[in-house]
Amino acid sequence: MTAKLAASGLTKRFDALEALRAINLTVAPGEFISLVGPSGCGKTTFLRIVAGLEPATSGEVRIDGKPVTKPGGDRGFVFQNDNLLPWRSVLANAMIGPEIAGQADAAARRRTLELLKLVGLEGFEHYHPRQLSGGMRQRVNLARALAIDPDILLMDEPFSALDAQTREIMQTELLRIWEQGRKTVLFVTHQIDEAVFLSDRVLVFARRPGRVQENVEVALPRPRTLDIKRTPDFVRYVDHIWRLIEDDVRASVIEEHA
Amino acid sequence: MTAADIQSASRPAAPAAAPQPSAPRAWAASLRRHYLAGLVSIACGLALWEVLSRFVVANPLFLAAPSQIFVAVLSLSASGELGRHIAVSGLEFVIGYAIASVIGIALGLAMASSVLAKQVSQPWISGLYATPTIALAPLFILWFGIGIWSKVLVVILLVLFPVTINTEAGLRTTSPRLIEMLRSFGATPRQIFIKVSLPSATPFILAGLKLGIGRGLIAVVVAELFGSRAGLGRLISQSADAFNMPELFAGVVVLAVAGIAMTAGFGWLEGKLVPWTRD
Numbered sequence: 173m174t175a176k177l178a179a180s181g182l183t184k185r186f187d188a189l190e191a192l193r194a195i196n197l198t199v200a201p202g203e204f205i206s207l208v209g210p211s212g213c214g215k216t217t218f219l220r221i222v223a224g225l226e227p228a229t230s231g232e233v234r235i236d237g238k239p240v241t242k243p244g245g246d247r248g249f250v251f252q253n254d255n256l257l258p259w260r261s262v263l264a265n266a267m268i269g270p271e272i273a274g275q276a277d278a279a280a281r282r283r284t285l286e287l288l289k290l291v292g293l294e295g296f297e298h299y300h301p302r303q304l305s306g307g308m309r310q311r312v313n314l315a316r317a318l319a320i321d322p323d324i325l326l327m328d329e330p331f332s333a334l335d336a337q338t339r340e341i342m343q344t345e346l347l348r349i350w351e352q353g354r355k356t357v358l359f360v361t362h363q364i365d366e367a368v369f370l371s372d373r374v375l376v377f378a379r380r381p382g383r384v385q386e387n388v389e390v391a392l393p394r395p396r397t398l399d400i401k402r403t404p405d406f407v408r409y410v411d412h413i414w415r416l417i418e419d420d421v422r423a424s425v426i427e428e429h430a
Numbered sequence: 431m432t433a434a435d436i437q438s439a440s441r442p443a444a445p446a447a448a449p450q451p452s453a454p455r456a457w458a459a460s461l462r463r464h465y466l467a468g469l470v471s472i473a474c475g476l477a478l479w480e481v482l483s484r485f486v487v488a489n490p491l492f493l494a495a496p497s498q499i500f501v502a503v504l505s506l507s508a509s510g511e512l513g514r515h516i517a518v519s520g521l522e523f524v525i526g527y528a529i530a531s532v533i534g535i536a537l538g539l540a541m542a543s544s545v546l547a548k549q550v551s552q553p554w555i556s557g558l559y560a561t562p563t564i565a566l567a568p569l570f571i572l573w574f575g576i577g578i579w580s581k582v583l584v585v586i587l588l589v590l591f592p593v594t595i596n597t598e599a600g601l602r603t604t605s606p607r608l609i610e611m612l613r614s615f616g617a618t619p620r621q622i623f624i625k626v627s628l629p630s631a632t633p634f635i636l637a638g639l640k641l642g643i644g645r646g647l648i649a650v651v652v653a654e655l656f657g658s659r660a661g662l663g664r665l666i667s668q669s670a671d672a673f674n675m676p677e678l679f680a681g682v683v684v685l686a687v688a689g690i691a692m693t694a695g696f697g698w699l700e701g702k703l704v705p706w707t708r709d
Binding site: 223224225242243244245247249251253255257258259268269271272273300301302320 | 605607608610611612613614615616617621625626629630704705706
């Protein structure tokens with residue numbers, strides 16, 4: 173199977189700070205991969221480089237064999253803060269991708285309405301962001317990225333601002349949506365249990381410099397429901413990953429409070 | 431509770447139409463809630479003023495009572511004099527305000543999009559904004575005559591800067607996150623400007639235009655005080671020369687009403703154009 177996405181020797185420096193050192197990664201089409209690690213381990217920077225929002229210092233990312241130089245319609249980005257335009261309705265927000273590509277025609281509108289239905293926002297198409305809850309805003313965020321029908325979804329801690337219950341619901345919703353399209357997903361998160369629950373593979377990042385510490389294959393059966401979080405296998409994965417990053421997390425917490 | 435229950439509970443419920451009370455009654459209720467205290471306050475103020483001027487000051491040379499001002503407004507309107515003054519001042523204001531808005535927004539756009547334009551104009555704008563340029567009105571009258579154009583120029587000078595400064599600030603403070611979101615979809619700088627920068631600067635631009643109303647009215651009146659054939663400033667200075675306090679106050683009242691009405695109109699416009707800033 174050919175790689176959907178391949179990073180080789182990817183390095184990123186911000187002046188003296190080495191954010192990422194020699195990241196190598198190969199992702200198969202339809203794979204769901206999570207990136208976890210302590211604050212400052214470069215996982216979001218990695219995602220932004222893949223998105224084409226940030227240039228790499230050296231090394232490269234290839235998608236379908238072609239090097240990434242700028243954002244493109246083959247990648248949809250789901251932001252941590254929903255970044256919805258407050259003056260636009262839910263539908264107009266979700267349509268921004270096709271609109272920028274100059275393809276905001278009736279067909280795109282129909283597709284986007286379908287997507288809004290898929291993410292559970294039927295009946296809210298003409299609401300404005302300020303009328304929506306945090307969970308609903310993230311649903312729009314997801315639909316907006318899906319509206320350009322990307323091959324790869326890049327998700328940057330999309331559920332981190334949500335309360336614990338809403339986050340669990342959004343996790344199952346995301347899996348339900350993913351099962352229908354099987355897009356390739358790179359999902360950045362702080363939550364280890366979220367990463368294990370969602371992914372085929374969890375990349376555990378370490379900090380200073382940011383690098384991949386371990387590549388954990390998650391061999392839990394799909395489709396998954398929330399019940400799986402209480403199985404011994406699931407807990408073993410979570411414990412394992414937590415032990416990998418525990419020291420780093422403590423160090424970063426102490427630094428943040430220093 | 432099963433997982434399915436949780437799932438359906440957290441799904442956004444279908445939007446339900448809230449039962450609406452009958453429109454006039456809702457309107458009256460909202461009037462009571464928002465404006466009652468203000469109206470009572472104004473009524474008490476007017477009553478106090480009336481009592482003060484009739485029984486305490488008791489000298490129409492120093493203070494006119496609201497009732498006397500009301501009579502003066504009526505008689506000035508009946509003679510057509512008030513209408514003439516309002517027409518002249520209104521024309522000066524509208525022409526000056528319109529020109530200042532167009533130039534001010536254009537200048538603000540230029541400053542936000544070009545570093546050079548900003549460096550060239552910033553010292554002038556900062557300097558002139560803080561300067562009471564209204565003091566130059568006599569000079570403009572000397573240059574452009576006693577007619578409306580000298581006043582129009584003063585209005586432009588006073589309204590221009592808040593509009594420019596706000597337009598520039600609004601464009602400059604566009605959320606970098608929103609710009610990045612657009613960039614992730616491959617937006618060009620032009621698309622970013624039209625789809626994000628401009629709409630997010632609109633509340634700032636409107637705020638600048640709103641500030642311009644009060645400054646524009648001051649510009650009209652003060653410029654007319656320095657020399658004019660007609661206008662509310664002329665009415666006020668004439669009345670002052672003749673010690674006709676009711677007519678002097680009549681001019682001031684008309685200006686106050688115009689200011690309040692235009693500011694309220696702007697508030698309404700903001701509700702229509704930029705409703706997302708209202709929470």
